[in-house]
Amino acid sequence: MSTVNLTNEDSESMQTGEMDMTYISTSSQQTELPGGAEQQTMRVYLRVRPFSKEELSDKEDQDCVGIENSQTVTLNAPKGSANMKSSEKGIGMSLHKFSFSQIFGPERMQSELFEATVKSQMSDFLDGKNALLFSYGVTNAGKTYTIQGTPKQPGILPRVLDATFQYMGGHLYDGMDLKPYLRNDAQYLDPDQVKQEKSAKAAIFASVKEECEPLRSSGLESCSALTSNPTEADSSQFALWVAFFEIYNECVYDLLQSSLCSKSKKRSSLRVCDDGAGNSYVKDLRWINIHTLGEASKVLQFGNKNRSAAATKMNHHSIFTIKLLKIEDSTVTRISEFSLCDLAGSERCNKTKTFGERLKEAGNINNSLLILGKCLTALRNNQTEGMKNSYIPFRESKLTKLFQAEASMIVNINQCASTYDETLHVMKFSAVAKQVWVHNDVVQVIPDKPLKSLAPCLVGHDGKPLVKNGVIDTQALESFLSEEELLDEEDEANMSLAMQNELANMIESLRTKLLAERKRNLVQEMEIRNEMGNAIRQIEELKESFGEKLENTFEIYKDAIREHAYQSAMNNLEDDYVPLDEFIAEQDKVKLIISLEKRLKDMNVTLQNARDGYLEKSSELDDLQRSSKDQTESMEEILWQNVENDREITSLKSELATLSQKPPVQLKPKRGLLANIRDAVTSPRKTTRTPRKTDRTAQP
Numbered sequence: 001m002s003t004v005n006l007t008n009e010d011s012e013s014m015q016t017g018e019m020d021m022t023y024i025s026t027s028s029q030q031t032e033l034p035g036g037a038e039q040q041t042m043r044v045y046l047r048v049r050p051f052s053k054e055e056l057s058d059k060e061d062q063d064c065v066g067i068e069n070s071q072t073v074t075l076n077a078p079k080g081s082a083n084m085k086s087s088e089k090g091i092g093m094s095l096h097k098f099s100f101s102q103i104f105g106p107e108r109m110q111s112e113l114f115e116a117t118v119k120s121q122m123s124d125f126l127d128g129k130n131a132l133l134f135s136y137g138v139t140n141a142g143k144t145y146t147i148q149g150t151p152k153q154p155g156i157l158p159r160v161l162d163a164t165f166q167y168m169g170g171h172l173y174d175g176m177d178l179k180p181y182l183r184n185d186a187q188y189l190d191p192d193q194v195k196q197e198k199s200a201k202a203a204i205f206a207s208v209k210e211e212c213e214p215l216r217s218s219g220l221e222s223c224s225a226l227t228s229n230p231t232e233a234d235s236s237q238f239a240l241w242v243a244f245f246e247i248y249n250e251c252v253y254d255l256l257q258s259s260l261c262s263k264s265k266k267r268s269s270l271r272v273c274d275d276g277a278g279n280s281y282v283k284d285l286r287w288i289n290i291h292t293l294g295e296a297s298k299v300l301q302f303g304n305k306n307r308s309a310a311a312t313k314m315n316h317h318s319i320f321t322i323k324l325l326k327i328e329d330s331t332v333t334r335i336s337e338f339s340l341c342d343l344a345g346s347e348r349c350n351k352t353k354t355f356g357e358r359l360k361e362a363g364n365i366n367n368s369l370l371i372l373g374k375c376l377t378a379l380r381n382n383q384t385e386g387m388k389n390s391y392i393p394f395r396e397s398k399l400t401k402l403f404q405a406e407a408s409m410i411v412n413i414n415q416c417a418s419t420y421d422e423t424l425h426v427m428k429f430s431a432v433a434k435q436v437w438v439h440n441d442v443v444q445v446i447p448d449k450p451l452k453s454l455a456p457c458l459v460g461h462d463g464k465p466l467v468k469n470g471v472i473d474t475q476a477l478e479s480f481l482s483e484e485e486l487l488d489e490e491d492e493a494n495m496s497l498a499m500q501n502e503l504a505n506m507i508e509s510l511r512t513k514l515l516a517e518r519k520r521n522l523v524q525e526m527e528i529r530n531e532m533g534n535a536i537r538q539i540e541e542l543k544e545s546f547g548e549k550l551e552n553t554f555e556i557y558k559d560a561i562r563e564h565a566y567q568s569a570m571n572n573l574e575d576d577y578v579p580l581d582e583f584i585a586e587q588d589k590v591k592l593i594i595s596l597e598k599r600l601k602d603m604n605v606t607l608q609n610a611r612d613g614y615l616e617k618s619s620e621l622d623d624l625q626r627s628s629k630d631q632t633e634s635m636e637e638i639l640w641q642n643v644e645n646d647r648e649i650t651s652l653k654s655e656l657a658t659l660s661q662k663p664p665v666q667l668k669p670k671r672g673l674l675a676n677i678r679d680a681v682t683s684p685r686k687t688t689r690t691p692r693k694t695d696r697t698a699q700p
């Protein structure tokens with residue numbers, strides 16, 4: 001298949017002037033391929049929501065988003081944003097330019113958006129093709145408003161449903177006995193199963209309030225002609241089934257399971273399985289048959305309630321899928337699906353991390369978004385001339401596994417300065433998506449598994465599959481193997497070169513041989529497809545039973561571990577068992593020890609205080625002794641003086657005696673002197689004589 005290469009203007013525009021003119025992709029949206037087929041980039045629309053009053057009063061309006069024209073927008077980093085800071089350091093630029101298939105400014109109405117974005121997909125859906133719409137943006141950017149809208153301003157989903165009901169008109173299939181099955185199939189339900197379907201539907205409707213329906217036909221203007229309605233004479237009928245689920249942490253949760261509304265019950269996740277033809281589907285997903293927009297509204301309301309009942313809305317991608325079954329003569333002849341997928345914004349993963357490898361590093365991986373980004377990048381690279389064909393990891397996430405239909409994307413942004421960096425990440429992601437080519441209404445993929453290329457069923461002229469329930473339809477095959485079908489335009493061109501008569505016969509025989517060869521190849525291919533389909537089915541069954549066995553084994557191990565832990569605990573309990581009286585005695589001992597320890601502590605404190613007192617008193621005693629020693633010494637002095645005086649008195653007395661024995665002499669009047677001496681001698685004797693201390697060393 002020829003591919004048209006993307007004219008990447010990035011390199012040219014990057015360094016022009018002051019501005020960082022990145023992410024501008026080619027302005028031409030469509031390219032004609034040989035043979036008239038059209039190839040175009042994936043349609044990526046931008047919707048900029050208006051400021052709220054609170055945001056205006058919080059000064060969020062800093063001209064961060066500038067809509068230049070219907071396809072170009074500039075993002076201008078506000079002061080304080082991480083982008084501005086890094087551009088000030090010379091890393092990157094602060095002005096970014098992006099192009100989109102179409103930009104919808106804050107003033108654009110819901111109806112305008114629907115008409116310009118989804119209408120063509122809507123027609124495809126009614127004509128039997130699958131359609132997929134992603135809405136992507138940071139939280140509070142307007143995704144829910146865009147997809148669901150409000151009762152007065154209905155969004156894309158009610159408009160898609162309304163348009164579908166309008167299309168079906170009086171051709172609605174009343175019964176509930178034809179239900180979607182696997183990915184692209186339908187199954188008959190027996191009366192019991194129909195009863196179950198009815199009661200499941202009634203249970204959902206009973207738990208939602210009538211008064212607050214988000215979808216109402218009153219707010220809807222009728223859609224301008226989408227596709228021709230089935231005529232009255234046409235006997236075909238249509239059944240509409242819807243499902244609502246979310247992908248969180250690579251687990252799929254049904255939002256229409258009634259048990260979800262009770263918070264006490266743990267949510268159980270659903271499996272993504274292969275239908276044997278390479279198509280993934282969610283096993284056991286609840287499908288509800290709806291007959292009116294009001295019923296669809298209740299289903300949506302129920303699912304929304306379950307969404308908000310979940311612990312956190314972080315990293316949740318929610319998907320609302322509508323399946324349209326065309327029924328002819330009680331047989332489903334065509335099934336198409338329209339999925340509206342609200343992608344969790346990358347900012348919900350980590351405020352500082354962006355898309356791609358850096359997000360992986362963050363350790364908080366929103367896998368689905370990461371893989372979707374990888375798929376888009378790989379698709380773009382594979383379509384770029386000179387780049388090697390790289391592996392497209394569709395099968396690495398639930399989201400990309402489930403959705404490989406023709407997709408378009410509505411990117412929602414707000415204009416707030418505070419969320420500028422996150423908005424920039426969203427824009428960069430969508431720039432990659434914008435550069436992916438789609439061809440013949442299907443995203444052009446290079447299959448990641450050889451099985452995948454065998455998977456899609458071949459259809460004949462009448463659109464009927466050539467293989468039905470694993471059996472080749474020979475009639476359809478014959479009609480398929482007409483000459484015109486098997487020879488492509490190139491062969492026709494070669495033929496025109498051999499118009500000369502001498503080559504005509506040779507060409508004729510070659511054509512016959514070629515035809516025979518192609519017939520053989522086709523039969524072989526179908527046999528291989530068949531075998532592969534059976535093999536895949538068997539593998540799936542094995543996988544499933546193995547998964548169940550594994551789960552059972554896991555449960556057994558878990559029980560064994562629990563039992564072992566219980567036994568160990570019991571053994572320990574026995575080892576450590578102490579009789580009650582011993583235990584009480586031990587307790588008393590412990591109490592006694594504690595009280596003794598306390599007393600010991602108190603005594604230590606008292607002892608310490610006594611020691612301090614003793615030291616204080618000792619020092620006082622030292623002072624006293626020092627002063628008493630001084631006093632003793634002075635007393636000794638006095639005593640010594642007294643002894644001297646005694647000695648003198650004694651000598652004086654003896655002298656007096658000597659004198660008194662002598663004949664009286666004319667005594668000169670010396671009375672005063674003697675009296676004085678006597679006084680001097682006698683007076684000390686009157687005083688008490690303190691005995692002299694001998695043990696001078698016995699002082700403390």
Ligand SMILES: Nc1ncnc2c1ncn2[C@@H]1O[C@H](COP(=O)(O)OP(=O)(O)OP(=O)(O)O)[C@@H](O)[C@H]1O
Pocket residue numbers: 048049050106137138139140141142143144145146412
């Ligand atoms: N185009 C618009 N015109 C008017 N109001 C809008 C528009 N888009 C969004 N709003 C309003 O902005 C607010 C946030 O929008 P919405 O709830 O749709 O954001 P969201 O991206 O779905 O957020 P979340 O991811 O947290 O659910 C809502 O009050 C909504 O009514």
